[in-house]
Amino acid sequence: MHRILIDKKLCTGCKSCVLACMLKHSENNNFYTLDLENIDNDSMGHIELDKNNNPTPIFCRHCEEPECVITCMSGALKKDKITGVVSYNQTKCGSCYMCVMSCPYGVLKPDERSKQNILKCDLCKNEKEPKCVENCPSGAISILKEEVYA
Incomplete structure (x- = not known):
């Protein structure tokens, strides 16, 4: 079972996860030339502020x-x-x-x-791990990989 796990206490609000997702799902391959205003470059997740103004990653959990x-x-x-x-x-x-x-x-x-x-979110299929996880510098976003036996 693959699931995204969020530890909001570790999130700094840097948005590295959002940018990594945008880049992965765009035709661009460079952070520095990624057009953040192009409506075709969108992230599958985002960061919001909670009631205490703390950043909170909002991503598909693959429930x-x-x-x-x-x-x-x-x-x-x-x-x-x-x-x-x-x-x-x-x-x-x-x-x-x-x-x-x-x-x-x-x-x-x-x-x-x-x-x-x-x-x-497609968990960055065909990648070793999702780009949001790979690019989160604080470890606030991780992936749980459990073996499932049918």
Whole structure:
């Protein structure tokens, strides 16, 4: 089972995780030339301030029982029973936003350009570990990898 773990006490609000996610999902390959105002360069997670003005990472947790999958009427969201990764298939998406409304973490959102596709963390598939985890200097974001035996 692969799950993102957050320790908000360790978060400094540096946004390295957000930038790493933006870079991973853009056509760019350089932090210094990444256009932060381009609506096509968006992060799958973000940092918010809590009621005490402490930074809090908000990322898809790939929940044990994901509400987004349960409420998805089109089958665009699926949970892999072996890895635990919740994936999104935009070709099946009906853009009803039920997943957006049901996410307890407020992570899912429509893309800025078309408002038709949902921005959903894919745990940086085909990478050794997610870029948000790899680029978090304080260790506030980590990944839990448990072996699951079916």
